[in-house]
Ligand SMILES: CC(=O)[C@@H](O)[C@H](O)COP(=O)(O)O
């Protein structure tokens with residue numbers, strides 16, 4: 001089997017359900033603990049400026065409640081920088097945000113914001129926080145990430161996830177080429193947004209990609225089959241994508 005690809009489980013939308021009634025159930029920390037038990041390699045959470053799902057208290061409780069590395073997604077603002085420096089998560093992923101958006105609509109324009117991003121990235125790196133940029137699979141953005149000296153990028157797979165037929169094929173090629181370029185520049189490559197059981201295998205099969213961050217679909221699927229089962233099935237598909245002998249992999253899993 002070729003190198004295992006890591007799975008970061010994003011637990012934002014456990015908080016979405018909780019916030020629907022303003023109480024404390026379901027608890028994102030309990031979801032993160034179950035995700036760890038189900039084989040997640042990390043937990044991702046997005047502290048949005050409008051706190052529509054994850055709250056500042058969630059961040060405090062996640063730090064206390066989990067041992068897995070925490071990847072904090074945040075906008076590149078002074079407010080979020082201060083929070084990140086205060087909490088010092090394992091990693092920060094800088095993502096674009098618009099209050100009016102229903103979900104993240106695209107990648108961070110790193111190339112267009114190099115001057116404003118530089119001090120934020122430098123302060124996070126100086127604090128020992130691994131920094132990634134959530135960007136489009138685009139050469140200009142990847143070279144901007146290199147210029148900003150970030151060790152990791154996360155390729156936005158949202159357009160891929162929302163495409164069909166020829167457009168889907170074109171997006172997959174775009175992601176593959178971007179991953180190869182980033183790897184050639186010694187940047188670690190992650191990917192995420194909109195990934196599901198149906199579309200994950202071609203992305204997971206790209207050997208330049210070290211980690212996938214997946215959330216909304218897993219939390220939704222958990223409503224029907226439970227969170228551990230939801231995650232374990234995604235883990236199985238990611239491993240199948242990487243298996244050198246897929247027949248042998250499938251036979252072994254069928255036998256289990
Ligand atoms: C950056 C990304 O693709 C997601 O991790 C992000 O969290 C999406 O924002 P919502 O979870 O609020 O839709």
Ligand SMILES: NCC(=O)COP(=O)(O)O
Pocket residue numbers: 010044154191192193194195213214215216217
């Ligand atoms: N960065 C992507 C992520 O954390 C989860 O995105 P999604 O699976 O909720 O669309």
